[in-house]
Amino acid sequence: MNIKLLTFVFVLFSLNLFAQEKVSLDYSDVALVKVFQDIEEKFDIKFSYNSDLINNKTISLNIENATLDEILLILEEKATVVFRKQSRRYYTVKPRKTRITDTQQLQEVLIKEYLTTGISKKKDDASISLLPNKLGILPGLTEPDVLQSIQLLPGVQSPTETASGLYIRGGTPDQNLILWDGIKMYHSGHFFGTISAFNPYITEEIKLYKSGTRAKYGNRISGVIDITSDNDIPNKIEGGAGLNMTHADIYLKAPISNQAAIITSARRSITDIFDTETFRNLSKRVFQETKISEGNKVFEDDEVLTTKDVFNFRDFTIKALVKPNKNNQLSVSTLFTNNKLDYGFLIEEFDEASNDKLEITNQGSSLNWKHNFNNSFSHDFNAYYSKFDLEYVGGNSITDEFSDELRKLNTIDDFGFSYNTNLKLNEPTTLGVGYEFSSNKVNYGLSFTDSESPEEDFNESNENTNNTHALYLDYQYKRSNKWLLNAGLRTNYFSVLNQFFVEPRVQFETRLSSSLKYKVSGETLHQAVSQVVEFNTQEFGLEDQIWVLSEDGEIPVLKSKQFTSGFIFGKRGWNIDIEAYYKKINGLTSYTLGFEISDNFFSKGESEVFGMDVLIKKRIQNYRTWLSYSYVNNDFSFDYINSGEEFSGNSDITHQLTWSHTYEWNHFNVSLGWNIRTGIPYTKATGIIDTPDGPQIEYDEVNGARLPDYHRLDLSTTYTFNVSNKDNWKGKIGFSILNIYNKSNLLSRTYERRQGASNEDALREVNKSSIGITPNLLFRMDF
CATH class of the missing domain: 2.40.170.20 (TonB-dependent receptor, beta-barrel domain)
Structure with missing residues (x-):
């Protein structure tokens, strides 16, 4: 497989998609109905919606040089609605149902389900996040094993059939940086690697980097597995x-x-x-x-x-x-x-x-x-x-x-x-x-x-x-x-x-x-x-x-x-x-x-x-x-x-x-x-x-x-x-x-x-x- 040719095709495709009409918008505490009317005029489209959905709602936006799709995506987040395209000109607007398993706002990072509940892709970097206490059931696992769960992601392999023997994109296990609350780990498995050495029931998050590693991580050349234990103070025992x-x-x-x-x-x-x-x-x-x-x-x-x-x-x-x-x-x-x-x-x-x-x-x-x-x-x-x-x-x-x-x-x-x-x-x-x-x-x-x-x-x-x-x-x-x-x-x-x-x-x-x-x-x-x-x-x-x-x-x-x-x-x-x-x-x-x-x-x-x-x-x-x-x-x-x-x-x-x-x-x-x-x-x-x-x-x-x-x-x-x-x-x-x-x-x-x-x-x-x-x-x- 010629990876350079594939990358070139990706770039050409993206350039073609860039060729869409773009406008700039600037609203400060403007009624949402006015915003809809302005967008309809600028892009020659029509919105169909129940007036109760947007009545008495205002919004502030500052968007520069954006396409219609990009604007609608931002509006979906800001106004808690969903746009559905019915034809070239007509869109229906429905209320967005908020579910904790689908989407939640967490420290300005939009968490979305990646594989199953508890596995998501971070919005502000290239990492994949796993939350053991919210992790859905996975094949062969009755418990959320910290390292075995990662192996279901593409690019992570275990030729030895072990939890700790993780080969990430051609790298060997010793080339992975594994941290637990900032402590560097040099042995991460039990029973010769068949079980991971980290208790999932007090683990808050596992962040996996296969690429795009932040500069604060160093002295390893393959993946990064950053494990954080619980950081919440409970109200009761x-x-x-x-x-x-x-x-x-x-x-x-x-x-x-x-x-x-x-x-x-x-x-x-x-x-x-x-x-x-x-x-x-x-x-x-x-x-x-x-x-x-x-x-x-x-x-x-x-x-x-x-x-x-x-x-x-x-x-x-x-x-x-x-x-x-x-x-x-x-x-x-x-x-x-x-x-x-x-x-x-x-x-x-x-x-x-x-x-x-x-x-x-x-x-x-x-x-x-x-x-x-x-x-x-x-x-x-x-x-x-x-x-x-x-x-x-x-x-x-x-x-x-x-x-x-x-x-x-x-x-x-x-x-x-x-x-x-x-x-x-x-x-x-x-x-x-x-x-x-x-x-x-x-x-x-x-x-x-x-x-x-x-x-x-x-x-x-x-x-x-x-x-x-x-x-x-x-x-x-x-x-x-x-x-x-x-x-x-x-x-x-x-x-x-x-x-x-x-x-x-x-x-x-x-x-x-x-x-x-x-x-x-x-x-x-x-x-x-x-x-x-x-x-x-x-x-x-x-x-x-x-x-x-x-x-x-x-x-x-x-x-x-x-x-x-x-x-x-x-x-x-x-x-x-x-x-x-x-x-x-x-x-x-x-x-x-x-x-x-x-x-x-x-x-x-x-x-x-x-x-x-x-x-x-x-x-x-x-x-x-x-x-x-x-x-x-x-x-x-x-x-x-x-x-x-x-x-x-x-x-x-x-x-x-x-x-x-x-x-x-x-x-x-x-x-x-x-x-x-x-x-x-x-x-x-x-x-x-x-x-x-x-x-x-x-x-x-x-x-x-x-x-x-x-x-x-x-x-x-x-x-x-x-x-x-x-x-x-x-x-x-x-x-x-x-x-x-x-x-x-x-x-x-x-x-x-x-x-x-x-x-x-x-x-x-x-x-x-x-x-x-x-x-x-x-x-x-x-x-």
Whole structure:
């Protein structure tokens, strides 16, 4: 697909639509009937309406050089009416029905339903907003999972079938900036990413940027996921608790006074108490082709005794909120997430014992102060501390023969602050200026001890700190719901490299008619901390990525440039959003992408991404259906891989189509979704050859083959009910099924050498499959 040609066609089409008659209007507290008469005369049209609809109504307008469609759109908002075109000259005028699920005015941002209730597109920037407490039912989800909900949007993919493994427009998960109340998150999933680590019941809003990123966001080159917890002080104590087949949760919102409140939540897995079908299926997918599933068997008939089987995850949050007056808001937030695994087994016949212990923690705190000096000038100050800890210990031993142990440690201490100012220069123009400081201390350690061969012992470690200083400017021009321009400039200084990096960003939107909008954006981004793949713990097979800082030579700074162009159409229940984009990423390495064929040598590379996101949605009363399609052509090129020729990216999903349906009837909600996509590329092995370094696997063309196409059908349904006559207590029962027809989809294919029956090396194909048919149940109470 030629993205440049497509963009050119878009521009030509928009220029054609510009060629409409335009006039200027200026009314100050003028009767609405007079305004209608003036517009009828200027455009030679006629309005038909009930006189009671506009009698005694006045309006103030100042519109320059606008078409009839643009004027009618503004009048619909100002006068709470709806215009319907009956012919070239005649329009009917009806009252506009206001529904909270359709449209509401919120801080001068017009919120409109994007996919379903609770998912909307912001009017003042390129972000998509998700409100978990208003989120409609989604396929396969009985609860509003913070990260899984995002995957229904075009341009967001998860090749690994996880909540936290989000690939946004060709970027990898570590290239996404994830914030929770301003705290940077380095691990965002539970149970190896299958569940997001954020409690949706105390989450107020999730803002997603796929492009058009504001200048205040920095040090990531792909998407931005900005999560904000509740900022409202409740009038009375509110709370709730729930239970599903993987975990239980509880939350409480307690007012201390009219100006202060405490909001807290907690979740914990129940898998060490109840062995559910849901958890068994998730475990089967996560642990397949690892020591935990194979039991380190040498022969198929080996009897393996489990000596330890501990797994749990938990998270909790506390937030103190103070609003002494309408011009000030102060909040202190704390988040703690933890995943723990301790597994051991014994093959009694050989007295061989093995154990794997893994613990991952991400915790942090933040302080935020917002202050309005007046209606034109405000500022906010945010300080945060985030700590990430990963520790793995794996051992294997046979009594009186050998004992070996592998340890891996990865820690990050990240703290910083930002100060943002916002000045409204005049009605259409706003200026924001800010400064951000952050300090990243990243530590990595890997050690191995072998009682049989001490000469093979090793102990590697690295510790480095990067201090980042950033100055940024955000300029916005917004005129009469017709023009929107966001221009930004961010300058970063990375101490670890002693270099400055400049990031210009621009987003432009214009309304071509009452139902059509054109948009275009461009941005440059940089990233100094990223994940690399290490193969020393590959026998365990989980969490084989570690965070490292950029340095001269082997780990360069990642750099991304992205250009987008598209249209948004909305009319009579139809919403169509089409956006084409081009993205180029420099600074990739064979370490950051974990090429198994590279034999751990170093090679620099880049990726070039052409893509298109399409969303088509139709609403008919309580029924909604939407089609989400993504086209991605992601090509890699590396100096010493594939002879320098381009090849498909490791997670390149060329086509992905999601077709979803939801229906609401009284207290019942049901949702059905079908997902089909292209299989990801893999490198096919042709056999084993002898080399001076011993037998090695011989591979064909890099990523020259593809896995079979992936498809899955998911279902979810919920029923809500009142427990008390006063509606103080509300209950909810939910049921979902993932992969209804139990399709076995391949997620990855690799190869390994195994000793055959004749003590010769044999090639083994290692396939990892998707989750099978998996039911889940939910019960919760809220008050």
